[in-house]
Amino acid sequence: MKTRILGFVALAAVIGAAVNGLFVVPADLNQGDAQRIMYVHVASAWLAYSSFGVTALAGLAYLIRRDLRLDALALAGAEVGVMFTAFAIWGGMMWGKPVWGVYWQWEDPRLTTTALLLALYIGYLLLRRLTDDPARRAARAAVVGLIAAVDIPIVHFSVIWWRGLHQGPTIGDPSRILNPSAPLQFVLALLAMLAAFTLVWVYLLIRRYQLARLEWQLEEDARRGRVRAAQQAAVSRPAVEEPAR
Amino acid sequence: MSDLLRGVAVAMAIARKDALSELRGRQAAGSTIFFAAIVLLLFGFALGPDSRRLSEASPGLLWLAIVFGGLLTMARLHQLEADDGAFEQLALYPVDRRAIYAGKALAGAVAMLVLGGLLLPVVAILYAIPIGAAWLPLLLAVVLGAIGFAAIGTAYAGLTVRMRAREVMLPLLMLPIVAPLLLAAVKATVAALGGDPLGELWSWLQLLVAFDVIMLVAGAGTYGFLLED
Amino acid sequence: MTDAGFVIAAYGVILGGIGLYAAMLARRLRSARDASRHGDEVDAER
Numbered sequence: 001m002k003t004r005i006l007g008f009v010a011l012a013a014v015i016g017a018a019v020n021g022l023f024v025v026p027a028d029l030n031q032g033d034a035q036r037i038m039y040v041h042v043a044s045a046w047l048a049y050s051s052f053g054v055t056a057l058a059g060l061a062y063l064i065r066r067d068l069r070l071d072a073l074a075l076a077g078a079e080v081g082v083m084f085t086a087f088a089i090w091g092g093m094m095w096g097k098p099v100w101g102v103y104w105q106w107e108d109p110r111l112t113t114t115a116l117l118l119a120l121y122i123g124y125l126l127l128r129r130l131t132d133d134p135a136r137r138a139a140r141a142a143v144v145g146l147i148a149a150v151d152i153p154i155v156h157f158s159v160i161w162w163r164g165l166h167q168g169p170t171i172g173d174p175s176r177i178l179n180p181s182a183p184l185q186f187v188l189a190l191l192a193m194l195a196a197f198t199l200v201w202v203y204l205l206i207r208r209y210q211l212a213r214l215e216w217q218l219e220e221d222a223r224r225g226r227v228r229a230a231q232q233a234a235v236s237r238p239a240v241e242e243p244a245r
Numbered sequence: 246m247s248d249l250l251r252g253v254a255v256a257m258a259i260a261r262k263d264a265l266s267e268l269r270g271r272q273a274a275g276s277t278i279f280f281a282a283i284v285l286l287l288f289g290f291a292l293g294p295d296s297r298r299l300s301e302a303s304p305g306l307l308w309l310a311i312v313f314g315g316l317l318t319m320a321r322l323h324q325l326e327a328d329d330g331a332f333e334q335l336a337l338y339p340v341d342r343r344a345i346y347a348g349k350a351l352a353g354a355v356a357m358l359v360l361g362g363l364l365l366p367v368v369a370i371l372y373a374i375p376i377g378a379a380w381l382p383l384l385l386a387v388v389l390g391a392i393g394f395a396a397i398g399t400a401y402a403g404l405t406v407r408m409r410a411r412e413v414m415l416p417l418l419m420l421p422i423v424a425p426l427l428l429a430a431v432k433a434t435v436a437a438l439g440g441d442p443l444g445e446l447w448s449w450l451q452l453l454v455a456f457d458v459i460m461l462v463a464g465a466g467t468y469g470f471l472l473e474d
Numbered sequence: 475m476t477d478a479g480f481v482i483a484a485y486g487v488i489l490g491g492i493g494l495y496a497a498m499l500a501r502r503l504r505s506a507r508d509a510s511r512h513g514d515e516v517d518a519e520r
Contacts, residue, residue: 007496018485018489022485033477033481034480036481037484037485040485040488044488063470080495083492086491087488087491090488094480094483094484095480095484097480098480116421120422123417123421126414126417127408127418130409130410130414140404143400143404143467143470143471144401144418146463146467147397147400147401147422147464147467150459150460150463151425154456154459157452158425161445161452162432203496204495204496207499210503211503211506214506214510218509218513221513
């Protein structure tokens, strides 16, 4: 019930922040209307990385405590995270074409790091899908999630150094919006979208967690039901087979 | 202290066993090196015939060949135990998991070093790279790259080798993780070959060291959970 | 595409995607809860 209320509040917040970002806030002097995309792009990226943190920490906690509920949380984080990562990349591309002239630019460290994040997430989810035993799946996923999480900072620094002397044009720099000297309206619009997306994120995590718990319970029941049926069959069989001998 | 010594002894024993099976292993190791060399050849067909373009691209091509050969190498080093069911036995053996990891990672690093070392002359010939005075920083880059690749490769190979679709899972998991290693190794190679005009060789080698340390710690810390499987 | 086109594409896919995902979760949760309730009834009968 509380989750449902959260869902409606999140929906209202997103609608409000979107209307604000699309119609209320003025367009940027240099980047034009395309700059509006930054609100959803940055918010998506923020949650993509936060989800990753959830998955990694939940996995670590699982390795310590062996509670499958933590694994359910890790899975929720990964699925929600892969979605927001894809959105962040999509947003970056939709912003890049009008502002840079290209959909993709290797010299933008955040874009390349986020693409790698997507690859790591997808590997994580595929690994889970290919492992059937719940405990084994949880342990493997936790290891992969942790290693991927420690890799991300290394990737971040290495791609920043990689860019090195090739400074991108400052007008086309996406991080302008995060600059403290940016116009207040833009900053507020971004914060509003961030807050709204965070509410959505929490809601989706809760729902995905609940779904994972329920579906695993059903799988477990089905497995136990099959075992019980097999046991009953074994008990009743001798009475049937003897005459055949 | 004696625990440490016993751990080292176990690690060395495992590394020696792997090295021996590599040497005896019916040309499997040699085939992998040959495969990597063929990859380098094929890059020539894909990107050539302009030799200037090829020699500009050669550091990247070298490391790609090392990565592809490395994937096969790491899988091979774990395949034997997987086939014989030795992983389950290793898990029962009352020794520190980190020692087992260290042994396998050491074997992997040596195998990668051999792979990289043998590919250097191939690259030098195919893409007309004058290695000359740069051989020391180049070797250093190969050593550091080998250690990093083996550090994460040992953990992931141990994880994937008993899985369905293992042939694709190891590359799928490894390639994104080693992206920074690849990046830094290539940059270090470029700097070394060019005489390091921007003074960045040392920075890239440091990044490689950082990657190696982090992955060795992560691998050693998590290997035990993978064996318990 | 004009700039407005890119903005619409960005917002449309992102907000629409969130909506679709939320709807999919709601549907799967509903069917899982139904299946679980059915299982409870069957167990009670046994």
